[in-house]
Amino acid sequence: MDNDRVDQIIDKHNGEASSLIQVLLEIQSEHHWLPKSALERVGERLQVPRTRILHIATFYKAFSLVPKGRHEINVCMGTACHVRGAGRVLDVIEDVIGIKPGETDLELKFSLETVNCLGCCALGPVLEIDGTTHGKMAPGETADVLLNYE
Amino acid sequence: MSEILLEIDGQKVKAKTGMTVLEAAKAAGIRIPTLCYHEKLEPYGGCRLCIVELGAGERKKIVVSCVYLAEEGLVVTTRSEKIDRIRRTIIELYLAHAPDAFELLELAKEYGADRDRFAKEASFCVHCGLCVRYCAEVKKKFAVGFVDRGTRKEISFVPEIAAEECWDCKECFPLCPTEALQAAFVLMRALSL
Known part of the structure; x- marks a missing residue:
């Protein structure tokens, strides 16, 4: 900048x-x-x-002093999402991008974070990318969602 | 400035308006333990050791004397079973962070605090903020500050400023209630980055 x-x-x-x-x-x-x-x-x-x-x-957690990716992924780990399989969704994301929560990939494409409730528990497991909410995520569909981001 | 009259530990004490209860007590020669107080600095209310009881009988309340302004007719108690118990716990918590600090060990002896009550997590810093505030308020150099928050909060020197200012100053070192170990260590780390 x-x-x-x-x-x-x-x-x-x-x-x-x-x-x-x-x-x-x-x-x-x-x-x-x-x-x-x-x-x-x-x-x-x-x-x-x-x-x-x-x-x-x-x-404040909103600020970062280290470079972040172009797209910010927040995986909800709240109670509702957790029991509906958020852990498996997170596993898939970690596998596809190759990073753990709190990390950013080398191409600066994605940053991954876990959050504790996005407030739409009925949609769980919920995943938020750049502010867009993706609800009812099945582990199998997660990789397809990530493909839409450049 | 007008004078006000209050009572501390049964002793009539005169104070000026704008003085805190702690300052009034100090002026009257009544000792209240503190870690984060420094006469040149703004009151901070960080260490909570200077708590005192206000009022008498059933309706007593506990306040932090270094940030509580003295009022006319205030009745202050600086030692009681309840205050001692709270201070003891605070000291025990600090000792988990700085187990060998002389100042803390002395207070521990006075209040019967158990050095080993809480699991040790020696960070050598009790977040009194004396170094940070002294640098900002007295020296106006802002070479050292707090970073992060909660359990990860710690002091940190800004390398660019520290490299120029700190070697000839180091006035914050002797202020540290945990024997300056922390500040010295963090300064070295900042400068060796």
């Missing part, structure tokens, strides 16, 4: 230090992670010490 884009985001928030989290969230959602250069720029422009930015960026 280049500094010009970071500057644009900061300008949108009028360079106010109180908008720190909003700025970080926007960088995160556009770039999928927070590169060091962007954090340094944010600190400079918003006049926020680096320690505070790091504290916030490591506190």
Whole structure:
């Protein structure tokens, strides 16, 4: 992410230090992670010490300080999904992409995470990719869903 | 600044408005144990050792004296069976993180805390925030801060700032209630990355 884009985001928030989290969230959602250069720029422009930015960026799970894939997969491991076989769905995904939860593949295509409830238990097992919900996943169908993403 | 009158451990104590209960007690020579308090720093309320009881009789409440402002007519008790019990547990929890810290062992002796009550998980840090706050508030260098949260929360130096500022300062080391081991170790790690 280049500094010009970071500057644009900061300008949108009028360079106010109180908008720190909003700025970080926007960088995160556009770039999928927070590169060091962007954090340094944010600190400079918003006049926020680096320690505070790091504290916030490591506190919230929404932020990542390591590169993430273009597509973010969230596999629901909540109680309902769990009893309906979310474990097997996760196994299939791990096999197909070759990564474990919390990891990102080498091509930066997918990042895999488990979550604890997406709030639509009737659709379990549920899988969310880039915000799109895929319900009633059978382990056999899971690989086909992943093929739709480039 | 107007003066207020309160009672601490049966002793009449004068304080100025804006003073915390802890400061009022200190001024009157009444000792309340603390780990995260430092006179140059903003009150933090992190270690919870300075808890005191307010009120008398049936209606007592426990407050953290380092962040509770003194009020006119307040009746404060700094030691009681209940307070000692809570402080003992807090000390025992801290000892799980820093089993050999002198300051903690001394408090443990005073309050009869069992050093081995909780399984050891020595991180040498009790999250008092003294180093972090001193660096930010007094030195204004922001070289050390907290990262992560919950059980994984720890202090961390920013290598670029630490490389320039820390060697000639190190003023945060002696502040550490767990003997500076943690800060020294984390600083070395940050600089060797």
